[in-house]
Amino acid sequence: MRPIRTFNVTPALPPRLEGLRKLAYNLQWDWDVDTVELFRRLDPELWESSHYNPVLMLGMINQQRLQAVAEDEGFVAQADRAVQRREDYLRDRTWHHKNRPHPVAGECYAYFSMEFGLTSCMPVYSGGLGVLAGDHLKSASDLGLPLVGVGLLYQEGYFAQYFNADGWQQERYPVNDFYNMPLELARPQRF
Secondary structure: OOOOOOOOOOOOOOHHHOHHHHHHHOHHHHHOHHHHHHHHHHOHHHHHHOOOOHHHHHHHOOHHHHHHHHOOHHHHHHHHHHHHHHHHHHHOOOHHHHHOOOOOOOOOEEEEOOOOOOOOOOOOOOOHHHHHHHHHHHHHHHHOOOEEEEOOOOOEOOOEEEEOOOOOEEEEOOEOOHHHOOOOOOOOOOO
16 A cells, blocks of 8 residues: 655754764765764664664654753764764865866766665665675775766665574565665756
């Protein structure tokens, strides 16, 4: 049955913590140990139960906990440093900018792959080649290369294996909830 209406619920972050939303939607957090530690510090049990997904975590966290950490000067300072590192990362002159001082306007390269292993909270990859494709994108980001990954976003993620009570191997296919993942819909620009 198709849904009649879809609602997007956005967490009410205190103004001092609004930077957490920016951090959650930029996958650079996944390879920035200090930002991962920031989300873990916010609520260690929820961080683990959300499968290390900051978007889902921010949507599930208790509002009282958000208010408490918004008043914790140490946490706010750590969050501000993480936001500043992200802004520096996006602004700094990278290897590509230093070695190609006059890039072609609108230059962009596409990397086509069936799967990209960017982070464990987005199970749209099955293993080695997907992880390798994800690592290519992460490296391109660090180098400042104008590279875009083009792939498939599977509604059902790759299966996870487990053993049932009788010792038989079973599979579980997670259903990806795109609204609670670090994803944003890219819409074409109108001319």
